[in-house]
Amino acid sequence: MPGELTTPERKAHAMTITTLNNYIDGGWVRSETTFKALNPADEKVIAEVPASTATDVDAAVTAARRAFADWRHVNPTVRARHLHSIGDIVKTRERELAEAITTEMGKTIGEATGEVDKLAKAFHFYAEEATRIHGEVIPNDVDGFASLVVQEPIGVIGAITPWNYPLELVGWKLCAALAAGCTIVIKPSQYASLSPALLFSCIDEAGLPAGVANLVLGGGETGPAVAGHPGFDKLAFTGSTATGGKIARGVPAAKPLTMELGGSCPMIVTDRADIDAAVAGAARRGFRNAGQICIAINRIYVHETVYSEFVDRLTAKVSELTVGNGMDPAVDVGPMATRAGVDVVDQHVRDAVARGATVTTGGTRIETLAPGNFYQPTVIAGCNPDMLVMREETFGPVVGVMPFSDLAKAVDLANGTEAGLAAYVYTGDLTQAHDLGRLLDFGNVAVNNVDAGIMNAPYGGRKGSGFGVEHGKAGLEGYLQYKHLRIQYGTRQ
Template identity: 35%
Template sequence: MTIANPRSAIRFPEFDYQQRYWMIIDGEQVQAADGQTYRCVDPFEDAEWGYVPVAGASDVDRAVRSARAAFPAWAKTSPFARLELFRRWAQLIREHSSELARLQVHENGKTISEMNMVPGALAQSAEFCANYALTLHGETVTPIMPGHTAWTERVPIGVVAAIAPWNNPLGLLQWKLFGALASGNTVVVKPSEVTPVSTIRLIELALEAGFPPGVVNVVTGAGATGAALVEHPGIDKVAFTGSTATGRSIAQAIAPRLIRATLELGGKGANIVFEDADLDRAAEGVLTGIIAGTGQACNAGSRILIQSSVRDEVLARLENLMSQVVIGDPLEPTTQIGPLASRPQYKKVTGYFDIADGEEDTSLIVGGRCGTDVPGVTGGLFVEPSLYATPDRASRLRREEIFGPVGSVIIFDTEDEAVEIANDTEFGLVGGLWTRDLDRARRVSRQIDTGVVWINTWRAFSPNVPFGGRKVSGLGHEMGLDIFEEYTEPKAYWHGPDNS
């Protein structure tokens, strides 16, 4: 494995390691009412930096009340006026793209080569949502009752709690934030405690663009902060990305209030390689599904299904590709895998190496080392990209979401067997297949029980294409032309007959 040379100079000279960051409530920068803070951790250096507020229940209440107070005026704001604000915001995002990218690298170790693409995508998504909001229209209906007229319009829901994860905080927040705001809702954002600062900066740019106070707020903290937000009676909808376990807890918490939710949860994507595929492209796609985001992605292709007739050819290609993967400082442009995002995540992923050692039928194909066991890596929260053969259906590596660069290899003989194995999971977020046969591509993709299917590609996204899961992978969809159905509701109006 090739090791990127770490930087010997201070990696982030623009950020003061003792800097105090602020929440944003009602257009103001505020600390927690009780003064509590915590520190971020740079996973490459495994070193603490900055001080971030820990929002208590009173801080969450203040943020929700601010959003509630701002909602009536924002809901009445012309979508054309909102569009102008979004245009300014998008321009500021572009102007601060390097800052936003570097902040997220600092927070969670995502590679700069991947992060450099994110701010541009944010700006495009903001403009898309604001422009598409101009097309929100109701309809006139001819009802069954004689002499009556009826019509509808789509109205915003109210105050949205947008809870973003640590693995891709800016990229996944955009799917909630822009659609909610563009359609007239106000928002309280709660970023992960691992990655708060890049989100704070994004919302500071919104205020700089001219968004009114209270329209978008940020509270920071860990699980208790998120629970206070979800359980607050002033919240009308929760939009969450994270683990299935946390998604279930949120659903239980909001069930008595019967409020709406969009839950984008876990995944265990099957990446199927058929014998007629372009094997070079397929191997590269499989590698992407394993290592992108250091494997910390709900859309990872963590189950690799290979047709038996090309097993040796595909595995040889994968072993060769993985031997060339560059692991190291995420600020280096050539680095393909940075560190895992946090100490708890490092402990979780490395624990699966021990689990694999204890499974009778599971065997290591390549990788399996962590931390200082990886040649050339002297620190940081690193694991080596790894592949395991998992013929046993009960294997935990095969069934559980590891959320690291660890792939489970499964061999199949027939097309029907591939489909059956792909669907043999509680998850249903993404899946994919590699084949030159167009009929097979159509036939198999329709049978894969996931919200997204990629054919001869992996990890393709666009703001006008929906993303969401089936089974325990979630409820509702983000992005796409129907996004505003998630953040508005139809309202019906009746006019009776004129009896004059």
């Protein structure tokens, strides 16, 4: 088990674990040194977490390399059965896993439950995709030859994941890698170790062969040890643009990388939009998970003819959001995961006000909920492109709004940052919908909705938001490599 759990019942484990362990080569491995994980709602200690060293990473990579020799040749239907089994166990333990997420990073229990449900579905989706890895036969220009093109697993994967979706973002990499026949070592964020450890107890319960999936927990030393380890055949990273850049520059040899980085996502509301729908979308995608989502709406450009109406309605809707401990089912917005994140949010709000913007609701820390990391859901009107909130990723419960008169200018502003992950459009005009979908330079564009990613379609960014994709068949192919097998079987003519 991941920690000091002695009771057989699967209940409230997130509240009883006191010491977590790494999961290496099919077993739980203690670490010599640990650090304390805190609940962001009250800063109480929830777990002792391994501060894994390069030696721990070495052990995990060695186990994964040894397991890859067999796992790569396991029949896809068998790999599928393993994934289906894990998905079933995850769904059975949904409440336990959700409570762990809320306890360690703050999102509401409803959102956490939804995340676990999506994780279970990812296991089942990639279980089916494992059996659909096909090759092709290529015609030759001479008789007596056959060219077979097959796809084979890349090898041992190193995966580094963030805290904002501590299970779902692990699942995207884990499920696709295992379905492809790869083995994996996962290093989650130091701010979200509890739920990944419980996920690996599900994996252990399902009987996945030893070494196929490994977990190393840790803080500052562990991430670089994974990113720089020469034993990986591919690295998959989700996190900040700055950290992703360091990883890409520091890999020890040429190898495939998948990078899903920062967002600072724009939303364009045209003069032909359904304002009620646009307001509802902005409130949902701007403040879900306290705005701590790579595809959160950060900056909103609204046509001047509907600008005042939009700001008034959004302000009213956001002001009604209830903030508190995410375990309370009546709460809409939980705490931010880190104190450093709150500081960035406060900096962006202060910068906007100093440059002439107006806070229409929110705008301050919630001191009555101290020492938790709580910030009021905030709408800032009258923004301009020079403000931090309109050019950098805030990653918190804040949206900036500015008017536009020329749609082409709004597109230029939306495209005018290094962000290229997701953009949103609200318009009732079909021509505008297609034009904006074509002109916005983002990997994902959602029109008249705010769900920019679905499991069976490619999901990835451009420019400073990274490269490579996850989700869908394309996400699976990111863990495969091509081989051309050319066979002479007859007489050449």
